[in-house]
Amino acid sequence: MDRIPILRMGNFLLVTIQVDMHDRLALTLQDDLTNRISEVGARGVLIDISSLEIVDSFIGRTLANIASMARVLDAQTVVVGMQPAVAITLVELGMSLPGIRTALNVESGMEYLQETAEAGMEIGVYGGDSTED
Amino acid sequence: MSNLLKLIQESRASVLQNWMEGIRDLSRRRGLIDERELEAQSGDVLSAIADVPADTNLSNIDLPAWQTLKELLGTLSAARAVQGFSPSETALFVLSLKQPLFELARKHWGNKANELFSEITLTNDFIDKLALYTTDSYIHGRDQVISRQQEEMLELSTPVVTLWDGIVALPLIGTLDSSRTQVVMESLLQAIVQTNSRVAIIDITGVPTVDTLVAQHLLKTITAARLMGAECILSGIRPQIAQTIVHLGINLEDVTTKAKLSDAFRLALERSGRAVVRVSKANTSAHAAKEL
Amino acid sequence: MAATVLKTETIHIKSSSDVVTARQQVRTLAIELKFSLVDQTKIVTAASELARNTLDHGGGGEMDVAVVENGIRRGLRLTFRDHGPGIADIKQALSDGFTTGGGMGLGLGGSKRLMNEFDIHSQPGAGTTITAVRWK
Ligand SMILES: Nc1ncnc2c1ncn2[C@@H]1O[C@H](COP(=O)(O)OP(=O)(O)OP(=O)(O)O)[C@@H](O)[C@H]1O
Ligand SMILES: [Mg+2]
Numbered sequence: 001m002d003r004i005p006i007l008r009m010g011n012f013l014l015v016t017i018q019v020d021m022h023d024r025l026a027l028t029l030q031d032d033l034t035n036r037i038s039e040v041g042a043r044g045v046l047i048d049i050s051s052l053e054i055v056d057s058f059i060g061r062t063l064a065n066i067a068s069m070a071r072v073l074d075a076q077t078v079v080v081g082m083q084p085a086v087a088i089t090l091v092e093l094g095m096s097l098p099g100i101r102t103a104l105n106v107e108s109g110m111e112y113l114q115e116t117a118e119a120g121m122e123i124g125v126y127g128g129d130s131t132e133d
Numbered sequence: 134m135s136n137l138l139k140l141i142q143e144s145r146a147s148v149l150q151n152w153m154e155g156i157r158d159l160s161r162r163r164g165l166i167d168e169r170e171l172e173a174q175s176g177d178v179l180s181a182i183a184d185v186p187a188d189t190n191l192s193n194i195d196l197p198a199w200q201t202l203k204e205l206l207g208t209l210s211a212a213r214a215v216q217g218f219s220p221s222e223t224a225l226f227v228l229s230l231k232q233p234l235f236e237l238a239r240k241h242w243g244n245k246a247n248e249l250f251s252e253i254t255l256t257n258d259f260i261d262k263l264a265l266y267t268t269d270s271y272i273h274g275r276d277q278v279i280s281r282q283q284e285e286m287l288e289l290s291t292p293v294v295t296l297w298d299g300i301v302a303l304p305l306i307g308t309l310d311s312s313r314t315q316v317v318m319e320s321l322l323q324a325i326v327q328t329n330s331r332v333a334i335i336d337i338t339g340v341p342t343v344d345t346l347v348a349q350h351l352l353k354t355i356t357a358a359r360l361m362g363a364e365c366i367l368s369g370i371r372p373q374i375a376q377t378i379v380h381l382g383i384n385l386e387d388v389t390t391k392a393k394l395s396d397a398f399r400l401a402l403e404r405s406g407r408a409v410v411r412v413s414k415a416n417t418s419a420h421a422a423k424e425l
Numbered sequence: 426m427a428a429t430v431l432k433t434e435t436i437h438i439k440s441s442s443d444v445v446t447a448r449q450q451v452r453t454l455a456i457e458l459k460f461s462l463v464d465q466t467k468i469v470t471a472a473s474e475l476a477r478n479t480l481d482h483g484g485g486g487e488m489d490v491a492v493v494e495n496g497i498r499r500g501l502r503l504t505f506r507d508h509g510p511g512i513a514d515i516k517q518a519l520s521d522g523f524t525t526g527g528g529m530g531l532g533l534g535g536s537k538r539l540m541n542e543f544d545i546h547s548q549p550g551a552g553t554t555i556t557a558v559r560w561k
Contacts, residue, residue, distance in 0.1 A: 020445050020448060020449065021445075022440075022441040022442045022444060022445045023441040023444065023477070024441050053452070053466065053469070054448070054466055054469050054470045054473060055470075056470050056473040056474055056477075056532075057474060057528065057529050057531045057532050057535065058473075058477060058528075060529075061528070061529055084463075085462045085463045085465075085466040086466060088463055088466070088467075089463070089466045089467050089470050089539065090470075092467065092535070092538050092539055093470060093474075093531055093535035093536075093538070093539065094521050094531045094534065094535045094538070095529070095531060095535075
């Protein structure tokens with residue numbers, strides 16, 4: 001596998017990382033995601049890492065980079081499903097990923113993206129009926 | 134190799150009798166075991182020695198032929214540990230087999246010094262190894278019991294409770310040491326996943342003091358929970374602990390803290406889109422939580 | 426440290442997919458030794474960091490994974506060897522945040538925290554050998 005598939009769901013992009021990624025694959029994902037965000041004008045990115053057995057400094061940095069680049073492109077990123085053992089290890093390693101939003105699972109991650117997207121609309125749209133959906 | 138082995142096989146009954154005479158006082162003294170049981174055990178041990186092929190080497194107890202004997206001694210030493218024998222008493226039980234075996238050898242090779250010497254040396258080393266093995270497995274068995282008990286105790290003393298749908302609490306009681314905090318950390322994070330809880334309350338009202346290491350563990354737990362997508366609220370920090378935390382220079386700035394568990398619970402409900410409202414003056418409903 | 430080696434395997438680290446292989450090999454042995462999930466994760470993460478350093482900073486090399494025994498304790502010992510530029514100031518390299526390659530500078534100090542024993546031998550110009558052990 002030389003690419004991780006990116007799924008589009010309306011305004012959001014969804015990525016499920018299921019393989020033990022080598023570093024180049026992670027960098028490819030980072031490129032692909034930033035390109036897709038600007039292509040489709042995505043408002044949010046959800047990255048599901050519940051199958052990942054480790055997150056080391058490289059993957060951690062890649063996730064942080066994705067989140068910052070997405071922010072520059074006006075999209076929110078949420079990382080969901082990090083396993084307890086992975087989280088404990090990542091903290092011990094010294095990475096707390098302060099700039100990254102997290103959620104327990106895909107549902108609550110989606111909920112978060114929807115809320116922030118709606119909030120963004122309310123501020124962004126002049127007087128319209130923006131609170132629907 | 135050993136001619137003695139053949140001899141033992143031939144005169145099992147008399148060896149057992151001699152052995153029993155030697156150990157009777159030794160073991161019965163404390164009344165920990167009755168005579169019939171002792172005789173049965175000794176008989177089993179002797180059979181396990183005598184039942185191997187006659188040409189089995191006595192100098193290497195790691196041979197497959199000695200496996201049964203070793204297993205038997207392992208079981209025996211575990212059983213005796215439960216009965217209250219000390220490891221040295223159990224070793225003594227094995228060592229006391231030397232006397233009847235030496236006697237047997239002396240009877241047979243009494244006039245041949247060289248043979249007697251080599252048989253006795255061989256037997257002596259053999260029994261020593263068995264005794265050592267018994268002690269080792271006693272210690273191993275006890276270590277296992279201790280570490281299992283420790284683990285059970287740790288788990289018992291860190292119960293994670295579900296307060297509400299999506300809210301768990303960990304009321305900590307007693308002194309926290311580094312290894313207990315580690316267990317706490319893991320079981321809380323596990324519970325967060327299992328119960329799908331977005332908020333976890335760590336209540337340390339019952340914790341008298343906190344040292345740097347423990348405070349750091351708590352902080353790491355809170356950070357790990359955040360990485361997983363859950364928020365921790367720390368409640369019940371005693372004034373002394375607050376002082377310690379500040380003195381130690383531990384940064385709790387990013388951690389939500391509340392004075393009491395109930396305050397933390399109220400906040401947790403708010404965070405999950407609910408609120409606590411006072412329904413009436415009746416104290417039964419004063420703490421009822423209602424969905425907005 | 427008079428540890429007996431019960432089993433050892435070597436992985437050559439020449440590309441980023443070798444780093445993946447190294448992680449998987451370490452995971453297999455950690456499971457075989459019945460390390461807890463958290464411990465497995467710590468060891469594999471440390472292996473990943475050190476293997477990547479061997480590749481990125483050491484210009485490639487190899488990793489030995491060994492099941493070792495010290496009295497009654499068993500453990501996993503990881504040894505990483507390269508003939509790269511070496512580390513001039515080990516203390517500085519170990520400190521969090523220090524990097525010469527645009528990383529986060531967490532790999533070395535972090536993997537030291539994840540393991541029980543950690544030892545760096547390095548000679549500028551000759552290469553680096555890092556040995557790390559985690560005991561059960
Ligand atoms: N095998 C090695 N050979 C030469 N230098 C090394 C080696 N391993 C580490 N170093 C040096 O030590 C520094 C710190 O390593 P460390 O792994 O902590 O950080 P990093 O690799 O730069 O970034 P990160 O691992 O966080 O992505 C490196 O930048 C490098 O200068
Ligand atoms: Mg590194």
